[in-house]
Amino acid sequence: MRLLSLDTSTKRVCLCLCDHARVCEYTLEVGTRLSSLLIPIIQQATGAMGWKLKDIDYFACGIGPGSFTGLRIGIAAVKGMAWSLQRPVVGIPTLDILAHNAERFEGIIVPLIDAKRSLVYSALYKNSKGRLARISPYMLCTPDALVDAIARKAVRRQEVIAFGDGLAVCREKIVAGIKRAVLLDKDYWQIAALRIARLAEGMIKEKRITDASRILPLYLYPKECQVKKKGQG
DSSP states (O other), rough: EEEEEEEOOEEEEEEEEEEEEEEHHHHHHEEGGHHHHHHHHHHHHHHHOOGGGGGGOEEEEEESSOOHHHHHHHHHHHHHHHHHHHHEEEEHHHHHHHHGGGTTTOSEEEEOOOOOOOOEEOOOOEEEETTEEOOOOOEOHHHHHHHHHHHOOOOTTEEOOOOOOOOOOOOOOOOHOTEEEOOOGGSSSSSSHHHHHHHHHHHTTTTOOBBBBGGGOOOGGGGGGOOOOOOOO
């Protein structure tokens, strides 16, 4: 099985190509240059594996939440490739990908992505029978609302594992409001290219796949993502 997986929800392109034991990971901080660099990056990575696009069996992509522009460009690229080749696609919420950076920890796992405007994207997870299970909706929330959501789910003596660049927004509130909070260092903050691929492989085995037309971004800022016509307020 040859798989191309991609996430562009942050300032970094995270790309992974897998063919059984052969793996090619490519991670690069591109900032505002994503639109001009993404296709050359894909071409370079597939060339390094000796692949042509037609050789790829499955595509996977992170669907957000995250950067509106980054998601739009990355998902459009995956949809275009998958559609032209009539290949199946797997869409994975970016918070799910990030949460698995802390899958070995016990307790409530809280990945945090800075959503700007003093808000964070987050969801709550816990280990259940060796698998990470989401126990809350995907959230766009204030630090206070996040602490309230954690307090409703956490039980006595249960650690709360928080990490991600969203800690810049809500570190103080978590430390003050959650007694057993454990804040992970920056080694746990980034989307891992290989992690996307491994999650996608599991979903493919479970037949949780779709076609390109059904992949949609997970936007939690719906009003901010609407394009207004000229003259509208």
